[in-house]
Amino acid sequence: MKTHMFEQQGLGLAPFRCVAIIDSGPGNKKSCDHCGAGIRYAFEVVSRDGKSFNVGSDCALKTDDSGLRATVNRHLNALRRTQRYQRAVKPLLALLAQEDVRTRLAALPNPRGEHGRGNTALDFCTQVANDDRLFERVYKEAVAIARKAAL
Numbered sequence: 157m158k159t160h161m162f163e164q165q166g167l168g169l170a171p172f173r174c175v176a177i178i179d180s181g182p183g184n185k186k187s188c189d190h191c192g193a194g195i196r197y198a199f200e201v202v203s204r205d206g207k208s209f210n211v212g213s214d215c216a217l218k219t220d221d222s223g224l225r226a227t228v229n230r231h232l233n234a235l236r237r238t239q240r241y242q243r244a245v246k247p248l249l250a251l252l253a254q255e256d257v258r259t260r261l262a263a264l265p266n267p268r269g270e271h272g273r274g275n276t277a278l279d280f281c282t283q284v285a286n287d288d289r290l291f292e293r294v295y296k297e298a299v300a301i302a303r304k305a306a307l
């Protein structure tokens with residue numbers, strides 16, 4: 157069996173797994189411990205013997221280590237979901253920042269009825285705006301209600 161490229165480099169013993177993504181912000185402030193390239197998103201990888209290091213997504217995904225690639229992809233998907241959410245939630249947050257919209261939403265019932273958390277449409281819209289998983293499913297409904305309240 158071929159020796160893992162991270163193991164060859166002395167980064168620890170295989171198998172490796174990704175435990176977190178660290179966003180260092182714009183400007184590639186971190187660097188990949190495998191290739192030295194500047195990276196914005198550092199994938200924190202831990203070896204079997206407990207060594208921890210940071211690599212970029214390219215290096216993390218080009219290994220033959222399917223277990224590592226799976227953990228990297230899981231963190232990558234979560235990051236992409238969060239980024240989509242942060243972009244998409246802006247119009248709803250802008251509506252919810254308007255006091256008159258909030259007042260009108262607070263006077264409307266929660267569209268989920270007694271199954272919803274909280275009694276009002278404001279509770280519903282606020283909950284949707286703050287929960288990225290819920291957000292993917294009911295965003296259009298929440299934005300429609302908030303836009304109607306803004307008229």
Ligand SMILES: [Zn+2]
Nearest residue numbers: 188191212215
């Ligand atoms: Zn690299």
